[in-house]
Amino acid sequence: MAKELTPRGENYSQWYNDLVIKADLAEQSAVRGCMVIKPYGYAIWEKMQRALDDKFKETGHHNAYFPIFIPKSFFCREAEHVKGFAKECAVVTHYRLRSTEDGSAVEVDPAAKLEEELIVRPTSETIIWNTYKNWIQSYRDLPILCNQWANVVRWEMRTRLFLRTAEFLWQEGHTAHETREEAEEEARKMLDVYSDFAENFMAVPVIKGVKTANERFAGALNTYTIEALMQDGKALQSGTSHFLGQNFAKAFDVTFMNREGKSEYVWATSWGVSTRLMGALIMAHSDDNGLVLPPKLAPTQVVIVPVYKTNEERAAIAAKANEVVARLRSKGISVLFDDNDKKKPGWKFAEYELKGFPIRIALGPRDIAKNEGEVHRRDTMEKFQMSLDGIEDRLVALLDEMQANIFSKAKAYRDAHVTRVDTYEEFKEVLKNKGGFVSAHWDGTTETEIQIKEETKATIRCIPIGNEPEEGKCILTGKPSHQRVLFAISY
RNA sequence: CGGGGUUUAGCGCAGUUGGUAGCGUGCCACGUUCGGGACGUGGAGGCCACGAGUUCGAGUCUCGUAACCCCGACCA
Numbered sequence: 001m002a003k004e005l006t007p008r009g010e011n012y013s014q015w016y017n018d019l020v021i022k023a024d025l026a027e028q029s030a031v032r033g034c035m036v037i038k039p040y041g042y043a044i045w046e047k048m049q050r051a052l053d054d055k056f057k058e059t060g061h062h063n064a065y066f067p068i069f070i071p072k073s074f075f076c077r078e079a080e081h082v083k084g085f086a087k088e089c090a091v092v093t094h095y096r097l098r099s100t101e102d103g104s105a106v107e108v109d110p111a112a113k114l115e116e117e118l119i120v121r122p123t124s125e126t127i128i129w130n131t132y133k134n135w136i137q138s139y140r141d142l143p144i145l146c147n148q149w150a151n152v153v154r155w156e157m158r159t160r161l162f163l164r165t166a167e168f169l170w171q172e173g174h175t176a177h178e179t180r181e182e183a184e185e186e187a188r189k190m191l192d193v194y195s196d197f198a199e200n201f202m203a204v205p206v207i208k209g210v211k212t213a214n215e216r217f218a219g220a221l222n223t224y225t226i227e228a229l230m231q232d233g234k235a236l237q238s239g240t241s242h243f244l245g246q247n248f249a250k251a252f253d254v255t256f257m258n259r260e261g262k263s264e265y266v267w268a269t270s271w272g273v274s275t276r277l278m279g280a281l282i283m284a285h286s287d288d289n290g291l292v293l294p295p296k297l298a299p300t301q302v303v304i305v306p307v308y309k310t311n312e313e314r315a316a317i318a319a320k321a322n323e324v325v326a327r328l329r330s331k332g333i334s335v336l337f338d339d340n341d342k343k344k345p346g347w348k349f350a351e352y353e354l355k356g357f358p359i360r361i362a363l364g365p366r367d368i369a370k371n372e373g374e375v376h377r378r379d380t381m382e383k384f385q386m387s388l389d390g391i392e393d394r395l396v397a398l399l400d401e402m403q404a405n406i407f408s409k410a411k412a413y414r415d416a417h418v419t420r421v422d423t424y425e426e427f428k429e430v431l432k433n434k435g436g437f438v439s440a441h442w443d444g445t446t447e448t449e450i451q452i453k454e455e456t457k458a459t460i461r462c463i464p465i466g467n468e469p470e471e472g473k474c475i476l477t478g479k480p481s482h483q484r485v486l487f488a489i490s491y
Numbered sequence: 492c493g494g495g496g497u498u499u500a501g502c503g504c505a506g507u508u509g510g511u512a513g514c515g516u517g518c519c520a521c522g523u524u525c526g527g528g529a530c531g532u533g534g535a536g537g538c539c540a541c542g543a544g545u546u547c548g549a550g551u552c553u554c555g556u557a558a559c560c561c562c563g564a565c566c567a
Contacts, residue, residue: 013561028559032558032559084566087565088565088566123567152567154566154567156565156566156567157492157563157564157565158561158562158564158565158566163567164566164567168567237567238567239567272567273567274567275567276567277567307525307526308525309524309525341525343528344524344527344528344529345525345526345527345528346525346526346527346528346529347527347528347529348528349526349527349528350527350528351528353527354528362526362527364526365526366526367526374526491566491567
């Protein structure tokens with residue numbers, strides 16, 4: 001029992017942390033608040049990246065890259081933006097080190113102080129809009145649809161692997177448009193791209209919605225969000241898409257000649273998802289045996305574990321296994337044949353379950369004799385015998401079924417944890433004992449929102465898109481309300 | 492920045508009234524094993540966070556310093 005996990009029920013945070021480390025996804029780095037993503041974790045992230053990138057390309061976007069450093073003066077151009085990020089910025093003040101007098105160490109060379117400090121990007125709106133200024137003169141130059149895969153730094157007080165780290169990997173799309181309508185449509189479209197990805201690849205059901213003014217991105221006119229629910233009943237903001245209006249165009253003086261020959265400020269959007277999605281993936285599906293990966297994101301979908309005593313058996317199984325490997329690969333299934341002789345089958349079973357490999361096939365002498373394999377599926381932990389004839393087609397179907405099953409399981413949990421309440425007492429009771437989203441009336445004011453947050457720790461996660469209008473009374477103030485909003489305690 | 496805690500082998504930990512360092516796991520070697528995290532034997536691995544004190548003697552007591560963790564405030 002080398003890698004026993006903390007049970008999920010007892011201490012969810014510890015379970016999560018344990019799992020991330022023991023499944024070889026990531027670990028705390030020696031640098032405060034920073035994370036090392038290990039090869040296995042990164043392989044999953046790469047699959048996510050690839051799927052997202054394909055979607056971005058399909059919707060007409062191009063990848064580009066902008067500097068990691070933002071001159072302080074750029075950063076301060078947009079008042080709300082700087083207010084939102086100022087408290088968590090890493091700042092470069094010098095560009096050189098020197099040896100100390102006794103030669104035993106190095107120190108910052110005071111003579112190498114930068115004239116203007118550089119901010120390590122917490123997000124790239126400012127450096128990008130400073131650049132877009134030079135790219136845009138006419139409506140013919142629009143739209144600009146760029147995406148960047150990058151790292152950003154936000155000096156958070158408290159960090160958690162994948163969910164909140166001082167440095168994290170993400171993608172940030174930054175688009176420039178001719179009209180308000182086009183920009184708003186873009187922001188909405190990218191929200192749909194995100195929710196499609198979350199649900200169809202990650203198998204994580206999400207609620208699409210609009211953020212309240214209080215929760216909006218610093219500098220945006222409107223922030224759209226996808227909100228997912230974790231198994232401990234906390235919500236996780238999993239992706240955001242912002243309609244920035246003309247705020248950044250005005251801050252960086254980006255104008256274009258419109259079709260009427262008049263000068264106009266450019267309309268903007270930005271949108272991003274980060275390695276936080278890894279956290280969502282882990283917390284949405286995993287169980288006490290470890291990680292559960294949806295087949296579309298599993299770096300390896302099928303692992304074949306040989307079971308043998310003698311070298312003759314080992315050779316016979318290997319021959320059969322290699323044949324199965326080739327057939328599975330011909331159907332596009334990623335497969336590993338683990339004939340490492342140093343580890344025993346039982347050890348391998350546990351290890352691959354911990355790492356969330358969707359399907360395992362055990363091949364032993366008994367199976368070979370019958371031309372069968374023992375198939376184990378990770379999502380339900382069921383085992384059954386399967387003929388090796390045509391196994392490739394059956395596993396393609398099984399992987400699809402598992403993808404769907406993992407999603408519907410998560411969705412059933414999520415749906416069971418959206419609770420409608422009409423009084424503040426019920427509201428507090430549900431948050432305390434059941435968790436999840438609480439659908440309630442709110443009077444629409446920031447004061448009420450903040451008071452509820454202070455009293456219950458719950459925030460308004462979003463106003464769901466397509467919300468049915470409904471007359472009611474604010475749970476806190478009793479003032480009239482025209483629709484319900486979703487509250488939750490969140491990460 | 493408030494409140495609590497930790498620091499001893501690669502990792503996880505124990506170490507009693509102060510007496511000179513231990514367990515689990517991992518690692519190396521050999522043998523028996525191999526259908527759910529096998530076992531035996533042998534082996535390597537330590538400035539007990541750092542600095543000062545008390546003492547014949549400090550992992551253990553006192554003071555100081557640092558790093559990290561948890562709970563708050565801040566946030567994708």
